[in-house]
Amino acid sequence: MAYSEKVIDHYTHPRNVGTLDKAKKNVGTGLVGAPECGDVMRLQIEVDDNHVITDAKFKTFGCGSAIASSSLATEWLKGKTVDQAMEIDNMDIVEELALPPVKIHCSVLAEDAIKSAINDYRVKNGLEPIQLEKSHH
Amino acid sequence: MLELPIYLDNNATTPMDPRVLEAMLPYFTNKFGNAASRNHSFGWVAEEAVDYARGQAAKIIGANEKEIIFTSGATESNNLAIKGVFEMYQQKGNHIITVVTEHKCVLDSAHHIEKIGGKVTFLQVKPDGLIDLKELEDAITDKTILISVMYANNEIGVIQPVREISAIARKHGVLFHTDATQAVGKIPVDVNADGIDLLSFTGHKLYGPKGCGALYVRRKNPRVKVTAQIDGGGHERGMRSGTLNVPGIVGFGKACEIAMEEMATESVRLAALRDKLEKGVTVMEETYVNGNTENRLPHVSNVSFKYVEGEGLMMAMKDLAVSSGSACTSASLEPSYVLKSLGLNDDLAHSSIRFGLGRFTTEEEVDYAIEVTKKAVTHLRELSPLWEMFKEGIDLDSIEWAEH
Ligand SMILES: Cc1ncc(COP(=O)(O)O)c(C=O)c1O
Numbered sequence: 365m366a367y368s369e370k371v372i373d374h375y376t377h378p379r380n381v382g383t384l385d386k387a388k389k390n391v392g393t394g395l396v397g398a399p400e401c402g403d404v405m406r407l408q409i410e411v412d413d414n415h416v417i418t419d420a421k422f423k424t425f426g427c428g429s430a431i432a433s434s435s436l437a438t439e440w441l442k443g444k445t446v447d448q449a450m451e452i453d454n455m456d457i458v459e460e461l462a463l464p465p466v467k468i469h470c471s472v473l474a475e476d477a478i479k480s481a482i483n484d485y486r487v488k489n490g491l492e493p494i495q496l497e498k499s500h501h
Numbered sequence: 502m503l504e505l506p507i508y509l510d511n512n513a514t515t516p517m518d519p520r521v522l523e524a525m526l527p528y529f530t531n532k533f534g535n536a537a538s539r540n541h542s543f544g545w546v547a548e549e550a551v552d553y554a555r556g557q558a559a560k561i562i563g564a565n566e567k568e569i570i571f572t573s574g575a576t577e578s579n580n581l582a583i584k585g586v587f588e589m590y591q592q593k594g595n596h597i598i599t600v601v602t603e604h605k606c607v608l609d610s611a612h613h614i615e616k617i618g619g620k621v622t623f624l625q626v627k628p629d630g631l632i633d634l635k636e637l638e639d640a641i642t643d644k645t646i647l648i649s650v651m652y653a654n655n656e657i658g659v660i661q662p663v664r665e666i667s668a669i670a671r672k673h674g675v676l677f678h679t680d681a682t683q684a685v686g687k688i689p690v691d692v693n694a695d696g697i698d699l700l701s702f703t704g705h706k707l708y709g710p711k712g713c714g715a716l717y718v719r720r721k722n723p724r725v726k727v728t729a730q731i732d733g734g735g736h737e738r739g740m741r742s743g744t745l746n747v748p749g750i751v752g753f754g755k756a757c758e759i760a761m762e763e764m765a766t767e768s769v770r771l772a773a774l775r776d777k778l779e780k781g782v783t784v785m786e787e788t789y790v791n792g793n794t795e796n797r798l799p800h801v802s803n804v805s806f807k808y809v810e811g812e813g814l815m816m817a818m819k820d821l822a823v824s825s826g827s828a829c830t831s832a833s834l835e836p837s838y839v840l841k842s843l844g845l846n847d848d849l850a851h852s853s854i855r856f857g858l859g860r861f862t863t864e865e866e867v868d869y870a871i872e873v874t875k876k877a878v879t880h881l882r883e884l885s886p887l888w889e890m891f892k893e894g895i896d897l898d899s900i901e902w903a904e905h
């Protein structure tokens with residue numbers, strides 16, 4: 365199976381690789397997946413007083429599509445408000461990266477990671493976590 | 502000059518040796534006859550070529566040429582051996598024994614046997630990939646008619662104790678079949694010294710053509726028979742009908758001849774290159790060689806690079822053609838059942854790469870492969886949250902991973 369150019373680009377030049385201080389109150393961390401499944405994604409957001417995401421970082425253990433999905437997600441997150449970020453759908457990632465059907469779960473993982481990071485931020489700041497539909501892949 | 506990409510997947514298939522191609526070419530064009538045509542020279546020429554190739558294929562496994570049944574490859578040979586023995590020896594019993602690390606075509610043939618009323622024991626393997634001989638012997642019942650254990654494994658290259666297995670089979674009057682697809686042409690295989698009753702092998706793993714292989718069926722001590730699985734004109738002593746693939750057979754025979762001539766020097770050369778590769782990549786921490794390293798094919802190395810995922814890794818090694826036991830490479834999302842059966846954690850199975858060297862692999866290529874692999878692993882570990890946790894001393898088993 366050949367990878368799309370965009371996957372290869374994100375994979376070879378991943379954006380926003382790194383770690384934010386998860387102890388900080390305005391940093392939300394999402395850790396999803398499991399090593400046994402061959403994919404673990406950690407996505408972090410840093411949020412300012414206006415609920416705008418000022419920074420996003422990721423690290424991913426997974427296939428090229430999973431790495432590209434999380435790299436793309438961090439790009440999209442920056443500058444969005446937390447509520448806007450909640451709207452990111454895995455199918456947007458699939459479309460942008462031209463992922464084939466067997467790689468859809470890699471994008472689902474990225475969506476899960478975003479939502480889980482947002483919820484971590486919300487809980488830290490005394491907000492209710494948003495109920496997520498349990499996504500299975 | 503190094504030509505990219507570099508092919509290091511010689512357990513999946515091998516490139517055809519130009520000498521093999523040369524031997525085959527006339528049989529596509531002017532020597533096109535049907536080997537079963539008894540009444541003209543076109544047929545005779547084809548038949549003669551097939552007989553010659555039969556001798557070459559027999560010789561590499563120390564068999565008699567009458568014991569070679571040409572097939573379309575090892576998949577068919579394995580099907581014929583297992584289903585054919587089961588049908589032929591039904592009166593004697595309905596139980597067969599095989600191993601969980603066999604190739605899918607053996608496992609699925611065994612599952613077929615279960616579906617049609619047979620019983621199958623699937624032996625587990627030890628952490629080094631070898632079977633436990635006592636377990637094998639204990640599994641034998643008075644209904645056992647066949648033991649099928651592969652000679653060498655395609656994913657990790659471990660060589661099973663074939664002579665000990667055949668001794669046990671003999672002792673209990675059970676037939677012994679071995680899928681020697683990965684072994685023939687790479688290490689010495691001798692059906693008599695090894696006590697083998699049926700043996701599968703194939704052209705495309707030994708620098709011959711795809712779509713042509715053989716099943717060895719012992720004719721003496723004991724005389725073994727299999728029920729044909731493809732009915733028709735009664736070719737191949739009635740065990741496998743169908744007009745013979747003459748060019749393929751000629752190529753298969755030639756490939757056997759070359760492999761046999763060059764095996765002694767080639768296996769030493771490959772083992773040295775393989776060891777160099779293995780040493781070169783295992784200098785990185787948290788890197789493990791999978792399977793027994795003493796009883797192993799000379800040209801294969803299966804390595805797990807912990808905390809990086811195999812498919813992602815292969816993508817970073819894009820100038821190397823290798824394969825991975827990672828689930829992400831297969832549609833099933835299950836990592837390699839062979840690696841899992843060694844007791845490897847799923848995460849290590851997901852992190853595995855198989856390097857398969859071959860006749861055309863050069864030292865320069867191996868040097869390049871070492872560098873590319875090290876760079877790729879380092880790059881991906883920088884991206885890996887697991888690597889970061891490991892470096893911080895966090896026990897990954899203590900984390901509650903989100904189920905999915
Ligand atoms: C151990 C083993 N058995 C059987 C086969 C199937 O061989 P063929 O491709 O000739 O059907 C292979 C190759 O994929 C193999 O590695």
Ligand code: FES
Nearest residue numbers: 403426427470829
């Ligand atoms: S993470 Fe498994 S296929 Fe992408």
